[in-house]
Amino acid sequence: MTDDEARALIRTTLHQVAPDADLDAVEPGETLQEALDLDSIDFLNLVTGLCESTGFEIPERDYPQLSTLEGAVDYLTGLGSAG
């Protein structure tokens, strides 16, 4: 997955979970939960949505890597590349 594809995927998945969230308003380094007023259930739904659309299982221990936008993009672009 390219960087742009990852961003687009996060955007569409997030829109399903929290249609009010404006990804463009997130400042670099800010956590998505903080910046977009997501609660724990929203975050869980976001990750579950990403799992469904990528077909990859994201283990719970990796969740913190998805807490920021850059982290989530890096994580998604790296999926599958390690084998």
Added chain:
Amino acid sequence: MADYATERASFTWALARRQLDGLPDGRGINIAHEAVDRHAAGARRDHVALRCLERHGGRRDVTYGELAERSNRFANLLDALGVVPGDRVFVLLPRTAELFAAVLGTLKHRSVLCPLFPAFGPEPIRQRLELGSGRVLVTTPALYRRKIATLRERLPELAHVLLVTGAEPPGRELPERTLDLEALLGSAGGAFEIGPTDPEDMALLHFTSGTTGTPKGAVHVHEAVVSHYATGRTALDLHPDDVFWCTADPGWVTGTSYGIISPLVHGVTSVVDEGDFDADRWYGVLEDEKVTVWYTAPTALRMLVQAGADMAKAHDLHRLRFVASVGEPLNPEVVVWGNDTLGLPIHDNWWQTETGGIMIANYPCMDIRPGSMGRPLPGIDATVLVRDEHDRVVLGPDGAAVEAAIGHEGELALRPGWPSMFRGYLDDEERYRACFVGGWYLSGDLARRDDDGYFWFVGRGDDVIKSAGHLIGPFEVESTLMEHPAVVEAGVIGKPDAVSGQVVKAFVTLGTGYEPSEDLRLELIGFARRRLGAAVAPRELAFDQQLPHTESGKIMRRLLKARELGLPEGDTSTLVGRR
């Protein structure tokens, strides 16, 4: 508590009151004195009161002595601002040391504390500030800009907004009509003498949701601290050397009674985690901070179960001694997980905003019956009352409420008179009186009792939704949806959910000229989230042009729910198809 029956037989609230100091020279009782000042003046002065874990790592310890001084500064600041005892101080803050200083300073000052949940959207915040006549609001610049700035004109009684500026980039200007709290605290005095405080003086205002109408402000008084202390001992087994972690946010009653007051009154060290739920982080907190007593909620426990046993096994949790949970009954999977993963049983307990403290619990000294909320605390009399077909409690010929037979469902009720019982709903005497029938306080929850006096939660007796342990009023959600031009009518229910117990689901009827579509569905959810916040807004929404109504025109939420669950629709004799 070594033995339940013995403690129950010997317990009196007067004896519990004697465990506390009271203000010097018989000037009454004040929550903040019991929670902080008496420790700061004694042997526990240098004991760590708060271990604050920052969101992005880093930790800060605050001793009882330091907490006393900081809360003194806050109380002095309120004085300097011309705030008087009885005025309402609202707090909308992340879980940090500043929150504690503001809460305790407010109580010392004898102003009334009203905590707000940071995940509320602007509408619940405005409504509560308005209903509670908020005079002071303590928050952060980020929360102010996002949720309050646009409402300010509609809150004429809000005289002072104090901002905790710590996380603000240096040099950034504060919003208009706000004050820099940290700068003001720096120039406020560090000594403060608490004025005479009547045990019946209003101390805390907690808003809770009902089936209809606006949220209700449950009023609690300074005497409630007697319950906070006693229940911390009997239901949470707190001992002086404990490290205690209550995971609830102080914006809800659990986070105030047991996240702030009870552990401090016991003089223990409380862990305060600013971060959001994250399974690995939570196990890390339990391990690194050597937590001994942990009070959490079924939704969080279910998320930990989902994270798998391997993650837990990577952490050393052997210091944990007692685990309690509140919010809703624990499902068997969580009970098994507690035994297998923590090596400890999870002790469920029951209470609500109006009771101010734990009322029914499972204790370390008593066998747990998984799924049961346990037995009434020493000092608490509980029963189950018979309800008629209109959901009203049945009265006998003598005017007393009729108690249900063992094993039969009815309304869970408590005999009034414990110290943390609410003393009223703010400006709504009628709704308050309606809670007391035939000599009992009616909880609105349905339950049954077994042969041995264990109580079992059955469900809510009304349409109020319980999601992740929090009560959500369907009416608030419906009214917000109906503010959208496309929506003519809305019905909102709690749909059972494996993680959060219930999720909020809305059914909406569209006006002429609007067609159901995926875009409109998401627009409506987004619309509700912007106003209500993630914790209250619907997560699911369906279009329904045929919402069921009673003959009087009210939406039949129970029927919506029965349909959603594929259950028999029950007695529909009062139902008409369309209004």
